[in-house]
Amino acid sequence: MNCEEIRSDLTLYYYGELESEQEELVEQHLADCSHCLAELTQLQNLLTQVDSAAQEPSAELLAHCRATLSESIQPAVQPVWRRWLSALHAPAWVAQPVMALALLGLGFYGGKLFEQNRFVTSNTQEVARVRAIQGLGDGNVRIIVDEPRERVVSGALGEENIQQLLLAATRQASDPGLRLESVDLLRSRVNRDDVRQVFLQTLTKDTDPGVRLRALEALRPFTQEQDVRRALSSVLLTDANPNVRVLAIDVLVDRHSNEMVGTLQQVMRQEDNEYVRSRCLRALGAMRASPGVF
């Protein structure tokens, strides 16, 4: 092999793209030719520099993309219940909007990050999936559950089985309206650890922004808890919906937690949305903190 022939092979050699016989020939030549060896070294240095010029996307961008993708994909799956509903004559007692009649027992789980087939035990009975919910406005709740056969469970909000069913609905109902309803009804119980844990999951993982907003609002009295603050930071930086991000700021300012200043400054650095930015700036001002470098 002569130097001319080697030249075009050097690039392929660098990337390990040569056949083994060809590679051997190149190596033999390089052993004897300092000129070509110098060329290779120069190429190696150059391509190493090119590596360091790589533009990498931020972790926040990836999180944002993932969240947006989930939200886009959900509506694409047509819930069968919508079609059933138009055929059904809704019973009189369901004065609630359509969401209260969402049928879930169809093998479709909208909440992909939620556990599937969550069975809730109520006293000694095993209850499968929540089918419909109605808050009766007087502290009582009526819930229709699916398998093993359809039943209606009624009781006061304070009752354990009612709360367990509502928790299951918050986690697994495919219809956002149903999840919203459950969050609303469970709000008064947010002092309970299990309710708070579910709300934190909802806040960071629910695909519907309205539901996330409601969960966030419900967690307002608990910003002194570390896991709530952590979830709020996550929401501030990665939630796809600007209204959710703004509410997260408001909730933080409520309690003046100064360790959130760093997070708020981070928001100022990366936030595109003008409304969110202005609220963030105001919050920093209220905490007597600088906007940071941005």
Added chain:
Amino acid sequence: MDEAALIRAAQAGDQEAFESLVRNYDQNVLKLAYSLLRSNEDAADIYQEAFLRVHRNLKNFRFDCSFHTWLYRIVTNLCLDTLRKRKVRKEEQSTVSTSEGVKDRLDLVAEERATLDPQRRLLSLELKNKINGVLDTFTPRERMVFELRHYQGMRLRAIGETLGTTEEAAKNCLFRATQKMRTALGEFV
């Protein structure tokens, strides 16, 4: 679950399987789009469009090539379209024209906050500018081949398959690209 089983489950409507499938690839897809287009907004758009297309068309995937190839065909086509449009159109709303090519404001700001000491920062920025400048002179195809080979570590045969060309053509493209690099940057290294 191996990938074939994951794909079949996703084809059958299993949302979690689809999610897992996406997660196996989405970081690299975003990296590719961002590196080529250097814009948060454009990269995010490519990400969305690519995976939405995958979601819509997965039922038509017949395992006659690897899923990686199938996915990357979609992604590279979208990126090439954007790159070609950019060559025609000079400026975009959310971006700023710099000596490094088109950048969006956020990226500029992030760079300015680089924590290197002033002397090193100057050298490094100058070289980065030069490298990005040369990358901007590549044809969309040269850019793509270089990106796939150098940053994504794909074999030239796979690159050829993905871009609908031969391995030989991909090799020539890569060679032209590295030659441009060497000509423009030889003295800096």
